[in-house]
Amino acid sequence: MKIRKLAGAVALISSVALGGCGYLPAGDDSRTVTVWLMKDSVSKGFLDRFTQSYEEEHPSVELEFVFQEWSGIGPKVMEALGGDDAPDVIEVGNTQVAQYAESGGLSDLTLESMRDLGSEDWLPGLAEPGSINGQQYGIPWYAANRVVIYNKDLFAQAGITELPKTREEWIDISERLDSADRQGIYLAGQNWYVLAGFIWDEGGELADENGGDWQGALGSPAALRGMDFYKQLQGLGDGPKDADEQTPPQTDVFAKGDVAQIISVPGSAGLIEQANPELKGKLGYFPIPGRSAKKPGAVFTGGSDLIVPDKADERRAGIDVITALASEKWQTELARTMSYVPNKPALARVIEGQEGTAAMAEGATQGRATPNSPHWAAVEAENPIKPYMTAVLEGGDPADEARKASERITVKLTTG
Known part of the structure; x- marks a missing residue:
């Protein structure tokens, strides 16, 4: 050497x-x-x-x-x-x-x-x-990639002994976990990487390519179904509708001990345990569930x-x-x-x-992965997906908001 x-x-x-x-x-x-x-x-x-x-x-x-x-x-x-x-x-x-x-x-x-x-x-x-x-x-x-990190004690208190394998089961246990003194899941309103997985699961895309030309695709029926599922899940906790997972850091929120689940990379567990040593050994993990039990959900x-x-x-x-x-x-x-x-x-x-x-x-x-366009970095720099998500979560018309966001994505993929 x-x-x-x-x-x-x-x-x-x-x-x-x-x-x-x-x-x-x-x-x-x-x-x-x-x-x-x-x-x-x-x-x-x-x-x-x-x-x-x-x-x-x-x-x-x-x-x-x-x-x-x-x-x-x-x-x-x-x-x-x-x-x-x-x-x-x-x-x-x-x-x-x-x-x-x-x-x-x-x-x-x-x-x-x-x-x-x-x-x-x-x-x-x-x-x-x-x-x-x-x-x-x-x-x-x-x-x-992201997984679901969960609090084993809170799952046990809610009588949940089996982890969800499908989206339907996931919604069901999250509803059971959500109560006056406990959040079923903490999901910030602008966690667009998570949304992307739900859109892909439904057969949709963030953007489509046709002959070398890219267009935003958030308004497709499949993409709208993905956003609808995100809205259902996000409503089973107190995550902010107008911020992403870093504002405030979701690991800090989870560390307080009254959140049953977050969606993050497994390495976040170390930050949670550092913030609250009492949670050491009490954290579990499972893949993001898919539409059926045959395979997990799509992830970025x-x-x-x-x-x-x-x-x-x-x-x-x-x-x-x-x-x-x-x-x-x-x-x-x-x-x-x-x-x-x-x-x-x-x-x-x-x-x-x-x-x-x-x-x-x-x-x-x-x-x-995100759309394989050389200009996708320009999309993320402005990121019209985030305000789109907030608008829908706050009651805006999904199709109308998706159209506006898709137009901005198309512009960025065309001009950089």
């Missing part, structure tokens, strides 16, 4: 630097592969193990990790793709790939994904955003893909690094270390015993 360079914030370097002493210098044929990773995406331990293993197997390669903040990463990646000093591998959000692919600066990884990585078995919520016009530009790395899949810039100095070596990171060996290691969902459903077995992650992995089989 060679001494390697790590760049980024001083505090981050000190926490994850892969230092050492007494290592032999690299030979004259050594190559440095520069990898941009997002801050806190992996632990020091995982990176230590991967780097040592990889460099032992590839003695002429030295890995250099440069850590980036999510804030402002879009323009920074675009600049790197168009410049002459691009890194060899970049970790990007799965929904960002289309934007970067439109720049023309990404390597086509279709051959590697089919030949070496078993792309036919990837989670759709990670694989689909990385594929543009049939070409694979982003290689799925890891995923995360967030996570990361790995890309290779066309102008990378070590393009071939960068592809080799991605192939290793996306392999079964390191997917297993990453899932166990970070409690992520691995990029293939078949690998979910490696997180057995981790209740929250297991529920997340089950839900991930029905994972989806």
